[in-house]
Every structure is written in C-alpha cells, then in structure tokens.
C-alpha cells in the first residue's frame with residue numbers, strides 16, 4: 001500500500017532522516033519505534049506532505065505522492081493523527097469530528113457524514129456523551145480518541161498515528177492501543193504507528209522498524225523485534241539475558 005524508498009529529509013544542515021526505506025501492506029499495523037529525536041515524526045510528516053523529502057520516493061497505492069500537497073494527500077486516502085493530539089479546543093466534540101471530513105464536501109462524498117459521526121460515537125461512547133462539550137474540556141485520553149476519530153472521518157485507507165500513548169496514564173494509554181488494534185481487526189484499517197513506547201507498539205503491531213538517529217537499524221515482525229537482544233536492551237528495558245523469560 002505504501003512504499004518509501006531511500007528517503008532523506010533535511011532541516012537546513014540537520015540530516016534528520018537518512019536513506020529510510022520501508023513499506024506498509026494493506027491491513028497491517030506497522031510500528032516505527034525509536035527514542036527522542038530519532039526522526040519518527042519527521043518521517044510521518046514527510047509521508048503526509050507537511051515536510052518535503054530531500055531525496056527518495058514515496059509511493060501510495062501505486063502513485064508517487066512525494067511532490068503532492070498535504071490536502072491532496074488526505075484526499076488520496078492518508079490521514080495523520082498528530083503528536084500531542086491537537087484538537088480544536090473551543091469547538092465542540094462533534095464539530096471537531098466534522099472538520100475531519102471537510103474535504104469530502106469537495107469530493108462530493110458528503111452524504112454519509114452524519115452516519116459516520118454516529119459510528120465514531122459508537123466506537124468511542126464517551127465522545128457521544130460529550131458531543132456538545134468544547135473539546136478543550138475533555139481529558140487527555142478523550143482528546144486522543146477525538147483526534148483519532150477526526151482522522152477517521154476523512155475515511156482514510158492509511159492512518160498515520162503519532163505517539164497516541166504520549167502523556168497519558170498507563171491504563172488510558174493501554175486502552176488507546178486496544179482501540180488501535182480494534183481498528184485493524186474490526187474495520188480492516190491499515191496503520192503506521194510511531195511510538196516511543198516500544199513494548200505497547202510491538203504488542204499490537206504486525207511488523208516494525210527501529211529508527212536510530214534517522215536510520216532504520218533493525219526491522220522485522222513485531223515478534224522478532226521483541227525477541228531481539230538489542231531491541232530488548234535499548235527499548236524494552238530488559239537485560240539481554242532475560243530474553244524469553
């Protein structure tokens with residue numbers, strides 16, 4: 001579905017992403033893990049067109065998208081859930097969801113928007129109970145659900161999720177991860193998931209890539225990565241000797 005070939009991204013002289021190649025197949029959750037400053041957000045924003053790749057190729061469903069503008073990329077079927085949630089705080093929960101579908105008006109596909117809002121409320125009942133409340137009054141976990149719901153309103157075929165567990169209490173963060181795996185299992189969604197919390201990300205994903213200072217250093221199935229000694233030492237907080245226990 002998505003193929004990145006030899007992507008380089010620069011911020012002036014800072015070479016943030018170095019020759020990254022990866023792919024995401026339909027129906028998969030693919031995790032991109034790595035520490036602070038590894039280049040994870042930069043890579044997601046490059047896919048969604050917010051940042052231009054210096055070199056390389058991004059192909060989505062057979063079409064090259066690396067020269068396209070972000071609104072065109074959303075229309076082609078990719079939605080990003082930004083880091084730190086970024087909901088429109090003074091607007092109601094429902095209006096936040098409606099904003100996620102704005103481009104469907106220009107595509108003439110607006111007929112089912114009301115039904116889709118109800119589907120989001122069925123998925124996240126707590127949002128339905130608060131539909132008229134300003135989004136800024138929601139808790140962090142609820143804002144994360146709203147941010148995911150807003151991205152789903154664009155009817156994406158590929159969802160880019162940037163650190164959905166960030167800043168949330170562990171139990172709430174786990175609930176968000178369960179929702180993400182439900183998106184795949186029940187809706188057939190395809191997700192590229194960026195996460196510092198490697199354990200949570202690898203638990204729900206099918207495959208993963210480890211990014212370190214802009215480079216992919218290991219890749220494999222999530223099971224393989226969980227058993228990899230280097231990944232265990234650096235990202236799972238476990239001594240290599242504990243492997244398999």
Ligand code: ATP
Nearest residue numbers: 011014016034035036037038039040041042043196
């Ligand atoms: P985190 O998990 O901490 O959010 P990350 O893996 O998402 O980190 P990025 O935010 O993509 O990392 O940053 C990658 C590198 O690019 C870092 O060295 C960062 O300092 C640099 N960088 C990011 N944004 C900019 C910018 N706007 N201008 C200059 N350098 C930047």
